[in-house]
Amino acid sequence: MPFIRPEIATKMRDWREVLICIAVLLLGLWMTQQPGPVVKGVGLVVALAGGGLGFVAARRKRFAAEDAAPGVVTVDEREITYMGPIAGGSVDLDTLSVLRLRRQGARRVWLLQTEDGNALAIPHGAAGEAKLFDAFAALPGLHMPGLLAALEAAGDGSVIVWQRTMDPKGLRLTSGS
Structure with a gap:
């Protein structure tokens, strides 16, 4: 016993x-x-x-996600790679312009959009997703409590968690939403 x-x-x-x-x-x-x-x-x-x-x-x-989702996430040298059963790809954190969280019922999906318009979708709960916590924390100006609140919120829709913007002088600024 x-x-x-x-x-x-x-x-x-x-x-x-x-x-x-x-x-x-x-x-x-x-x-x-x-x-x-x-x-x-x-x-x-x-x-x-x-x-x-x-x-x-x-x-x-x-x-951390409570349930498992398809695919594998790796983070190496500031590059996030997702290999899924249907699609995949990689995004360099230095070229990331928008980090979104899309919610559809119980399923959550991270949408990483680069400066050139390419996007990578990573389902919340994919194997190795815990590495994204540290990768996202490295984004300048990311408001981690806001990210966690968006992750725990109920309902459907898309939320911008972080985005990189340009000020009038051409300097890069970051802001969390």
Whole structure:
């Protein structure tokens, strides 16, 4: 007989990164209660690291899809590649001009449009999609809470999550929507 129910074990496996960060945070807080200024200082650093990494881990978990979608996503040297059963392609982050999230019922699709008008559609939940979190976070001016809110929103339609624009002097500016 297993010690932990299978459903709980699955949830703990899904949240393991966050749980590890909580354990590191608690270890750091425990160390701050021990005697000696060096141990307290190290404990404070460990607690801050655990809290900060836990914050990022929780965002990464919110980004992850609950269901699987067809295809495989890879990110290498700022280039996002999607290989699907019917279509695929690649987009360099430096040429990305618009990042959209299209919602149709329960299905979500990332639409990456380049400066020359080419587009790449990546279904939310494709294998390796977790790598997109870090790739999208590297976009200058991306508002990550807005991206997560768009991902969790209900309804159908298309939302511009990020876009690159030009100011009147020809300088590149970025803005999150």
